[in-house]
Amino acid sequence: GENVEQHPSTLSVQEGDSAVIKCTYSDSASNYFPWYKQELGKRPQLIIDIRSNVGEKKDQRIAVTLNKTAKHFSLHITETQPEDSAVYFCAASRWGNLIFGKGTKLSVKP
Amino acid sequence: DTAVSQTPKYLVTQMGNDKSIKCEQNLGHDTMYWYKQDSKKFLKIMFSYNNKELIINETVPNRFSPKSPDKAHLNLHINSLELGDSAVYFCASSQDGVGLAINKQYFGPGTRLTVT
Numbered sequence: 001g002e003n004v005e006q007h008p009s010t011l012s013v014q015e016g017d018s019a020v021i022k023c024t025y026s027d028s029a030s031n032y033f034p035w036y037k038q039e040l041g042k043r044p045q046l047i048i049d050i051r052s053n054v055g056e057k058k059d060q061r062i063a064v065t066l067n068k069t070a071k072h073f074s075l076h077i078t079e080t081q082p083e084d085s086a087v088y089f090c091a092a093s094r095w096g097n098l099i100f101g102k103g104t105k106l107s108v109k110p
Numbered sequence: 111d112t113a114v115s116q117t118p119k120y121l122v123t124q125m126g127n128d129k130s131i132k133c134e135q136n137l138g139h140d141t142m143y144w145y146k147q148d149s150k151k152f153l154k155i156m157f158s159y160n161n162k163e164l165i166i167n168e169t170v171p172n173r174f175s176p177k178s179p180d181k182a183h184l185n186l187h188i189n190s191l192e193l194g195d196s197a198v199y200f201c202a203s204s205q206d207g208v209g210l211a212i213n214k215q216y217f218g219p220g221t222r223l224t225v226t
Contacts, residue, residue, distance in 0.1 A: 036217075043218060046216065096213045097165065098155060099155070100152070100153040102152055103151050
């Protein structure tokens with residue numbers, strides 16, 4: 001079955017810097033790759049997603065890139081703000097069920 | 111107007127008891143899911159269900175059973191609760207059915223289950 005590896009597990013940046021989180025997946029048939037943000041005590045919230053027929057997608061300060069050949073995808077957050085502090089999860093899916101990475105705890109220091 | 115809701119928000123119970131968690135979505139979605147988030151924050155799929163198919167993660171004990179009275183509800187029943195069942199359980203829903211490959215999943219607020 002699918003396996004998703006996510007790195008780093010923790011990431012600390014200064015406000016205004018960029019943050020990059022990387023994920024790899026094992027099932028070449030996976031075709032949908034969402035990213036979720038989870039604040040403490042809250043539900044995971046979908047922040048951006050990408051499908052396998054697209055290499056890059058951007059939404060304001062957030063962007064995701066996908067390399068199908070290498071089977072990895074990344075989340076890029078530019079101009080980080082303290083409110084970006086949260087746990088970020090990547091996931092991969094082929095038939096609907098999301099297989100999640102283990103999460104990255106992002107801390108943005110003011 | 112809540113999209114995906116769960117009750118209760120907190121559930122504290124003793125080992126051996128049977129409990130249920132309810133989930134409702136008002137998005138008109140076709141498929142609903144249950145995920146378990148353990149103490150290390152790892153999110154793992156337990157079930158996915160639409161009106162045609164139930165897919166069970168093979169690692170889920172048969173003490174856990176989903177029950178769907180209608181398309182908008184997917185409840186989770188847990189029998190003979192164990193200490194290791196303590197976790198946060200999230201319900202989610204998506205528009206496309208299982209097998210159509212691509213879904214945007216929206217999560218409920220979670221139910222924190224504590225087994226003592």
